[in-house]
Amino acid sequence: MPINPPVAILSDLQHQDFTLTDAAGNPVPGGATWSITPAVGTIDTAHGRYTALGIVTQPQDITITATPVAGGAAATALVSLKPAAVTIIPSSVALRTTERQQFAAQVTGDPNNAVHWVVAPSLGTMQADGLYTAPGPITDDQTLTVTAMSIAYPTKTATATIRLLPPP
Secondary structure: OOEEOOEEEEOOOOEEEOEEEOOOOOEOOOOEEEEEEOOOOEEOOOOOEEEOOOOOOOOEEEEEEEEEOOOOOOEEEEEEEOOOEEEEEOOEEEEOOOOEEEOEEEEEOOOOOOEEEEEEOOOOEEOOOOEEEOOOOOOOOEEEEEEEEEOOOOOOEEEEEEEEOOOO
16 A cells, blocks of 8 residues: 655755555555654644654654554655755856846755845845846946845845956
């Protein structure tokens, strides 16, 4: 009897519902008793909902075990815990008057990769999708900081730099 899903990748406070199924993919009659090894995070022992720690600080694998209440062999699944983190691509760029750069953010632990973009000092425009447009005209060489703040994990941020260049 397999557990569905067989593998889950989670981060801070995320959860996953597991189901013990028969060979046809139907829930096992009578359900299962659930446990985890090591005891990191929590499992609803009657319903199979695993919840990750509030803050995952290092990668770790957790084994989920389901033992059929009606008897039979236990089955296992894997939860892979990953720390939440934000990365920005590119990490730095140089632009001239009104040039554009598309920034992309990746948020580990958030399949939506949702971020809030901030440019400091506030020169040029940053759209919600990460498209930055340099101001015009640029008279002095300046360096700006782009920050992507995770919507799912507001304490997780990443930064990139924009160097604004005056005309040659």
